[in-house]
Amino acid sequence: MSSKKLLLWSDQMRIEISLDKLLRVNLVFIFLKIWSPKVFMLVVVSRFIPVLSREAGSYFYLSVISQGVRRIERHLLKHGNTNLKLTLLIMKAPVSWFDLRTMEQYYINNLPCNLNVDKDAFGSGYHGEMSExxxxxxxxxxxxxxxxxxxxxxxxxxxxxxxxxxxxxxxxxxxxxxxxxxxxxxxxxxxxxxxxxxxxxxxxxxxxxxxxxxxxxxxxxxxxxHPHSIKIIAENITNPSLTKQFNSLNELSIALKGDRTTLRKYLFDPSFKGKLYRKQWRFTVSDD
Structure with a gap:
């Protein structure tokens, strides 16, 4: 890193912490988040909240990792976190958003990692929307x-x-x-x-x-x-003008707005023989 870049981040403090202590830490600082093959760095601007517990910790809960929504979650689910260490770069306040963005972009550019889907500092962490x-x-x-x-x-x-x-x-x-x-x-x-x-x-x-x-x-x-197609004569005994021949059970069902299972019973079930559908329709299978 050049002397100019060292000067830019001369007020940062480096801390490494093991994952088993992760959820017991309560700090309020500004962090940098970047993924590299074995290093995780976190950026959060926060005050009066347990930053590590809320932000970093969420990446290592099994219930979160098992969903595999983010690429890093799928990586952790497949390879585990045994060889993973968390590195915190803590900058003394006050720090501008420009300094944070510049710092994050530097690490994104110089720590190439296929787990970084979004190459833009302060980006959404996802690819841009795909065109139609x-x-x-x-x-x-x-x-x-x-x-x-x-x-x-x-x-x-x-x-x-x-x-x-x-x-x-x-x-x-x-x-x-x-x-x-x-x-x-x-x-x-x-x-x-x-x-x-x-x-x-x-x-x-x-x-x-x-x-x-x-x-x-x-x-x-x-x-x-059609091998399953049958011609059905639907005779209306109250209004003969409505009598009509249909080319299939489905066609009959649509015309009468009836249930096909029920209509099939009136056609083929011996216990329904002689009964009228809706007290006015008599069905006969045509031999033509």
Whole structure:
């Protein structure tokens, strides 16, 4: 350290203390806080309070460390504090905020440590907020790219950057995973694959076009091909004009604002045979 820098902090006092005595110390001074591999220094401006007990002590409570919110807490949780010592640089009052900031910045610059997330003296201790552009880029980098094929026309329709992109166009996650990992067809025609499939021609479309295409397939799939889809005739005995045929139990549930479990009982439970739903609806499974 140069003589000029020594002069700047000539009124500081150096104290080292073991961690087992940490919570029994009661001092009121101005301290400097910086993390280095085996040194912890604390900056606090405080009067008439037990500074060490409140500030330094909080870093070493197991209940705090176990949360792992700060990087230093994760470091202590993993490596413990056996080889860690606390160094206090106590400056005689009065001391200006400028002196404190200059002093802290000096140690940050000259004691490089990967536990110092914030390199700015008196900073928040956290990274700056990530821009939306970088958030999108990070999601894509972390995402899993996969292919979308139409097995009927044997064409490649789209290449997804991530699973999130597929979910955003209303593709159910479990159905997507079943197609990716089990080879199940989505809505009877779409195959999602983590690897490129040879023999398929390219017919790439935009994400909007793909969404519209899949939405149309869903409509046809529900009406004609869905294995769990059943056609139900809902007969209203008090007002025959309300009688209608529905293409699925879900569609019936939405129309009548009813519970599917209850509706299923009126359809299939023998103990409900002959009973009317809400005293006016009779349900019949259509054979068509």
């Amino acid at each position: 552009e970088n958030r999108i880029k990070l999601r894509k980098d972390r995402g899993t790219s996969f292919f979308c094929y139409d097995v009927k026309s044997k064409t490649l329709l789209f290449i997804f950057d991530s699973i999130e992109e597929a979910i955003n166009i209303n593709i159910h996650r479990s159905s997507l995973n079943n197609s990716l990992h089990l080879g199940d067809l989505y809505v009877g025609q779409i195959l999602f694959s983590l690897v490129s499939i040879s023999g398929y021609s390219n017919s790439l479309m935009s994400i909007e076009e793909l969404k519209a295409f899949i939405d149309n397939l869903k409509k046809d799939w529900k009406i004609t091909s």
